[in-house]
Amino acid sequence: MSYSQCWLVYNSIDNYKDKDLLTDLHIYYEKDNALSNIMNNIIKELTQGLNSILNIKISANIIDGKETSSSIKSGIVLGLTGQNVINDIADTEQLTEEGYLLKEANQCIYIIGKTEKGLLYGAFDLLRRIATGEGIRGLKVIENPKNTLRMLNHWDNMDGSIERGYSGESFFMKKEEILVNQRTIDYARIVASIGINCVVINNVNVRGSAATGLITDRYLNKLKEMAEIFEGYGIKLYLSANFAAPMEIGGYKTADPLDQGVADWWKECVQNIYKIIPGFGGFLIKADSEGRPGPFTYNRTHADGANVLARALKPFGGLLVWRCFVYNCQQDWRDYKTDRARAAYDNFMGLDGKFDDNVILQIKNGPMDFQVREPVTPLFGGLKNTNMILEVQAAQEYTGQQKHVCYLIPMWKEVLEFNTYAKETNATIADIVSGKTYNQTHTGMAAVSNTGDDFNWTGHDLAGANLYGFGRLSWNTELSSEQIAAEWIKQIFPHKDKVYKAIMDILMGSWHTYEKYTSPLGIGWMVNPNHHYGPNVDGYEYDRWGTYHRANRNGMGVDRTKAGTGYASQYNEPNASMYEQKETCPEELLLFFHYIPYDYKLKSGVTLIQHIYDTHFEGVQEVEKMVEEWNGLEGLIPEDIFQRVQKRLTIQLESAKEWRDRINTYFYRKSGVDDAKKRKIYY
Numbered sequence: 001m002s003y004s005q006c007w008l009v010y011n012s013i014d015n016y017k018d019k020d021l022l023t024d025l026h027i028y029y030e031k032d033n034a035l036s037n038i039m040n041n042i043i044k045e046l047t048q049g050l051n052s053i054l055n056i057k058i059s060a061n062i063i064d065g066k067e068t069s070s071s072i073k074s075g076i077v078l079g080l081t082g083q084n085v086i087n088d089i090a091d092t093e094q095l096t097e098e099g100y101l102l103k104e105a106n107q108c109i110y111i112i113g114k115t116e117k118g119l120l121y122g123a124f125d126l127l128r129r130i131a132t133g134e135g136i137r138g139l140k141v142i143e144n145p146k147n148t149l150r151m152l153n154h155w156d157n158m159d160g161s162i163e164r165g166y167s168g169e170s171f172f173m174k175k176e177e178i179l180v181n182q183r184t185i186d187y188a189r190i191v192a193s194i195g196i197n198c199v200v201i202n203n204v205n206v207r208g209s210a211a212t213g214l215i216t217d218r219y220l221n222k223l224k225e226m227a228e229i230f231e232g233y234g235i236k237l238y239l240s241a242n243f244a245a246p247m248e249i250g251g252y253k254t255a256d257p258l259d260q261g262v263a264d265w266w267k268e269c270v271q272n273i274y275k276i277i278p279g280f281g282g283f284l285i286k287a288d289s290e291g292r293p294g295p296f297t298y299n300r301t302h303a304d305g306a307n308v309l310a311r312a313l314k315p316f317g318g319l320l321v322w323r324c325f326v327y328n329c330q331q332d333w334r335d336y337k338t339d340r341a342r343a344a345y346d347n348f349m350g351l352d353g354k355f356d357d358n359v360i361l362q363i364k365n366g367p368m369d370f371q372v373r374e375p376v377t378p379l380f381g382g383l384k385n386t387n388m389i390l391e392v393q394a395a396q397e398y399t400g401q402q403k404h405v406c407y408l409i410p411m412w413k414e415v416l417e418f419n420t421y422a423k424e425t426n427a428t429i430a431d432i433v434s435g436k437t438y439n440q441t442h443t444g445m446a447a448v449s450n451t452g453d454d455f456n457w458t459g460h461d462l463a464g465a466n467l468y469g470f471g472r473l474s475w476n477t478e479l480s481s482e483q484i485a486a487e488w489i490k491q492i493f494p495h496k497d498k499v500y501k502a503i504m505d506i507l508m509g510s511w512h513t514y515e516k517y518t519s520p521l522g523i524g525w526m527v528n529p530n531h532h533y534g535p536n537v538d539g540y541e542y543d544r545w546g547t548y549h550r551a552n553r554n555g556m557g558v559d560r561t562k563a564g565t566g567y568a569s570q571y572n573e574p575n576a577s578m579y580e581q582k583e584t585c586p587e588e589l590l591l592f593f594h595y596i597p598y599d600y601k602l603k604s605g606v607t608l609i610q611h612i613y614d615t616h617f618e619g620v621q622e623v624e625k626m627v628e629e630w631n632g633l634e635g636l637i638p639e640d641i642f643q644r645v646q647k648r649l650t651i652q653l654e655s656a657k658e659w660r661d662r663i664n665t666y667f668y669r670k671s672g673v674d675d676a677k678k679r680k681i682y683y
């Protein structure tokens with residue numbers, strides 16, 4: 001088993017200017033017992049990290065928490081609020097449960113938290129600053145996470161495969177068994193270092209032995225080992241469960257959520273889980289979606305379905321995360337009224353306020369399915385009395401499958417900054433999912449993970465920036481895409497201007513580049529069915545999935561105005577009117593909301609058809625430029641990373657050309673309009 005340490009590689013740096021502050025490690029600890037797992041992990045991380053980065057050996061010195069700080073002359077000091085250590089050091093009233101204070105005073109670096117989890121995050125922050133070369137003299141930061149739930153969803157199956165996995169096989173499970181080993185520990189370290197505190201280890205499509213066994217004694221003892229490792233890094237273990245488990249496991253004839261026997265079955269099942277894993281987080285459920293069982297079978301609502309499970313979890317403080325990815329996947333393409341984009345809102349809006357307080361609705365960022373460009377789902381602007389969590393996809397299912405570079409943080413930032421106008425004052429998605437707008441308790445962000453057992457965890461080395469960025473962004477939604485990329489680059493690569501600039505350029509431009517050579521102006525799809533890689537304009541056009549582009553000889557796009565499917569009206573004003581009119585609709589979403597003739601003039605002055613040709617040529621040129629920039633890094637960065645990325649860039653370039661040619665050819669044939677610049681289109 002061999003794998004990288006990602007951004008915890010702790011590369012050594014020379015001449016770090018504040019090395020003199022890092023002489024010792026003092027830990028205030030009041031408990032008579034041995035140190036907790038979290039404390040031990042913090043000590044290990046700091047000693048190993050500093051040793052590796054700065055070549056210094058520090059030893060941990062445990063101090064009775066009742067002592068005062070005056071006896072300490074220098075070094076790192078860790079302590080909890082309430083201990084004497086901090087009384088004269090700083091005002092820590094602003095700290096929340098997982099927050100921390102980092103402060104330099106009197107030759108000491110203080111890491112102070114309200115809880116040990118806060119200390120853990122503070123320790124990782126300090127290491128990050130040092131690894132990126134940032135000075136720590138004069139440091140004073142108070143950091144509280146913006147979101148309480150910062151979650152990764154793994155779509156791993158018990159046979160070791162990963163649904164939409166592009167980085168090898170699962171490191172959580174193999175051949176129907178749960179794996180617990182050193183990689184489990186390193187996974188926990190790596191994701192804890194970016195603030196992740198909840199992990200769902202198995203696929204939301206719960207099948208096979210996951211469906212029959214994962215929440216039963218067959219696997220719980222092994223899962224307990226994993227949960228304990230996770231807990232040492234502040235992470236709660238969650239499981240995806242099958243709504244029909246009372247039938248599949250319990251042998252019941254029904255999974256009707258209002259059936260008393262079903263409710264009792266869930267209670268017993270959950271009691272048993274908590275008996276074995278007291279720190280268990282809860283369930284993630286995909287119901288009535290893409291063939292999964294759910295409450296609709298019994299004419300019950302999704303609130304009925306979610307609440308029965310939530311009530312079983314409630315006595316133990318467990319949470320029930322319920323996905324809103326519910327739509328009709330048996331559509332007829334000739335039906336111009338049924339619109340998949342409307343589905344989440346239509347299915348869930350009427351249930352606002354009907355969910356128990358430990359239910360959280362998990363809502364995908366867009367109304368369709370993780371396309372390269374989609375509007376933000378209107379559901380966030382609608383629900384007011386419901387816990388909500390934003391779901392994004394780090395796994396690049398529709399964004400190049402980790403063969404292409406596509407840095408997704410700029411996309412997620414746009415989502416977070418979107419103003420829903422749910423209140424008169426600003427109510428951005430970031431405000432709503434952090435609980436700021438409506439004061440819900442359980443809110444936050446979840447990402448479909450892009451990891452697997454590949455050496456570099458993410459298949460494409462540069463896809464590591466998406467995993468890193470998701471964690472950092474879910475901790476602090478105000479960080480910019482550049483800040484996140486900068487941190488990531490500096491922790492992994494040698495500190496050289498040329499390296500920094502090239503990787504920053506490649507990352508920051510990559511999403512728009514990908515968008516240019518794939519499907520235009522928000523229309524999405526146009527991928528090969530099933531595996532979703534590579535262009536196929538009509539791949540889903542006459543299919544049942546509700547993902548149409550409606551191209552004909554005159555134009556293309558889906559009419560989602562009042563004259564069409566009415567989807568635009570699901571937004572609050574002024575967004576609804578903005579999308580309703582083509583003149584005010586943001587152009588990058590024009591074809592998502594409107595059917596547009598090929599000769600329609602865009603704001604740039606070019607016609608729609610010319611825009612399609614131009615962006616597809618540009619997209620390929622931009623990939624060529626990326627390749628060139630990357631090639632310039634040979635010898636300046638670790639050879640293995642250089643080689644791996646170079647190989648993938650070659651694949652990306654080939655694929656980008658294929659996209660360009662297929663898309664341009666298709667629309668040339670449909671429209672009969674020549675490229676004004678007379679470039680070669682492969683018809």
Ligand SMILES: CO[C@H]1[C@H](O)[C@@H](O)[C@H](O)O[C@@H]1C(=O)O
Binds near residue numbers: 155163204205369
């Ligand atoms: C886990 O199933 C996935 C499915 O593979 C994916 O193609 C679809 O887009 O989304 C589903 C979901 O989000 O549930």
